[in-house]
Amino acid sequence: MPTIQQQAALNLTKLRETRPLVHNITNFVVMNFTANILLASGASPVMAHAENEVEEMVGFARALVLNIGTLTDDWVDAMVKAGKKATSLGVPIILDPVGAGATTLRTNAAKRILAETKVSVVRGNASEILALAGAQAHTKGVDAADTVDQAAEQAIRLAKELGVPVAITGPQDLITDGCRVIRVDNGHPLMGAVTGTGCGATAVIAAFSGVDPDPVSAAATALAYYGLAGERAAAGANGPGSFVPCFLDSLYNLTPAELEHDARING
Amino acid sequence: MPTIQQQAALNLTKLRETRPLVHNITNFVVMNFTANILLASGASPVMAHAENEVEEMVGFARALVLNIGTLTDDWVDAMVKAGKKATSLGVPIILDPVGAGATTLRTNAAKRILAETKVSVVRGNASEILALAGAQAHTKGVDAADTVDQAAEQAIRLAKELGVPVAITGPQDLITDGCRVIRVDNGHPLMGAVTGTGCGATAVIAAFSGVDPDPVSAAATALAYYGLAGERAAAGANGPGSFVPCFLDSLYNLTPAELEHDARING
């Protein structure tokens, strides 16, 4: 059995060989960046949100991203429809509960998706995950103040209750299915100064889920890859602006061997 | 009482310390760039446009951006709803009348927002402002040909009539509440070769309005900061493509002391 670092390298190799189609129903702010992140990583992105199209599109996909930023009611319906189809086909669903806890629309949408579809991994920042766990989180818009440490216990409880693996990203990432707990230390603070890096992490978890059937392993290795690319990008950047092209280049150029060597995954 | 240059430095310091949440209802073309501009400047952006969410979201915000690009009727309704809530809460509203004068939908939307909500600052190019003033402007799509000079008199009249401060951006920026007239000379022509730099200026005025209760001072200092970042970015750019990452880096790295020293604000 491979180590988790070896698994990371295997997943990245497989991703680039098979170029899995990742169907995204995601928010307007990050659509372009998400598509470029997926392409740079080796996946094939498609964005489609029409209710009369999503079931057909998800039939081609190896993973489905449901991201609730810039939400409206009709998008929630489309997400649930796509999610039900994905569930019936065994296509892994990665949920990004952007802004859950901030507004009723978003909190309810995330809960509805969790209730009506079989989510493979839910990825959020600490306060978003706390909101799903029903705790008293203080979500300030979509950029959260709560730390991973505060949320870890809740995440384990939430993963157990829902039977859904949870990934909390922040200075340290935490991935748990309620049983195993894995921590990833790759990453860089500049990632927090660029919009959509969290949403991009969700998309890369989806890409890895298209090649690795174990959601905990897929999420942990994806976040190590993503964070390592962020570290390398930050080394060459003068700020959040130059970080973006460097980051996409790093995602594109990072080799499986480098990932195996520099992934900091524990647990 | 601080000079306007000192006020600029104070506002930038306060912005980075308090990281005010800026709620944006803005067009699809610029959502990502606007969010990154706000993050680089020090603010916390959130985008939300659902009619059943905007009132809740604006309750967390320190400023609200209403931008009428890529408009449809339901978005106008959401903007008015958010704007009325902002008005009742005293949250400053910054209106960007993208393409006013070009189509009936946009001209009417801008006028409706001005009539039904208490706008703090309206920021546009010369022909958009002329359109709101009811003059014979020749808006060619969303990129205007009329100069600040032609529009200055109209802007003063408009600001007086509506009781709303007006900011016209162009080679020279003009800010007026109908009484005070301030001109800002920071900026660079490359900014006109990148989509969304005008919309970004509106968002940064919103961010500064979240820390400075005087709309004229907030707008003038924001535009000096924004234009100065543009000058610095242009110095390192080979064209509009490399300008963008340089610009975000400059917004991020520009210090209050540098702003105080290099802001060219007169009036």
Added chain:
Amino acid sequence: MPTIQQQAALNLTKLRETRPLVHNITNFVVMNFTANILLASGASPVMAHAENEVEEMVGFARALVLNIGTLTDDWVDAMVKAGKKATSLGVPIILDPVGAGATTLRTNAAKRILAETKVSVVRGNASEILALAGAQAHTKGVDAADTVDQAAEQAIRLAKELGVPVAITGPQDLITDGCRVIRVDNGHPLMGAVTGTGCGATAVIAAFSGVDPDPVSAAATALAYYGLAGERAAAGANGPGSFVPCFLDSLYNLTPAELEHDARING
């Protein structure tokens, strides 16, 4: 009569002198990149999709882009409405059938636009064009696997049947009105690693169609210009991330003389 290389230089000169307004009804993923591509090339972009606005907006335009990515039914209606107005005004319509062949919604939308409006050029990858020709294409999401060679014969047949010039982009671009067949060899593989480069090609064909009444010549010269800018950008890029700013800079800086010299257009 100028050579096609001389025509390319003439078109680029005219584009930058007249800055034609290009009205885009396009998908959410590429709106920002498309606008920046058009600005860098010398055109004036506007994005507008409301049914009660598109006719008015198209009245100002020199070309109309209809792009069916991230589609919904109401957008199809707006596209047809804008397209009918453009047809009546003689404004050239450039159709990008993103994902045709992948889903019924998209295939039907492309066919409806071709049936109800007078399209000037349809630009797609090989599998999208094959789908319009009714062949057994295997569209995998929006990134196609079929080669230009497989699609060339179908393209000629499709152009003849519909009376619409067809441009297929890929490693080699092919442009045909069913009679003339032109091939363009400019371009670089990195363009396939960035989302929206195909959609951007469509927009630049629209810009060139705003200054060149011959759709075959407009499309071929636009693709040579676009591909040449891609070659130059790739020379300075470390991956798809740094390619983007380099590409926009190259579109902006490329001179008519350089284009005339390095355009590889045959046929």
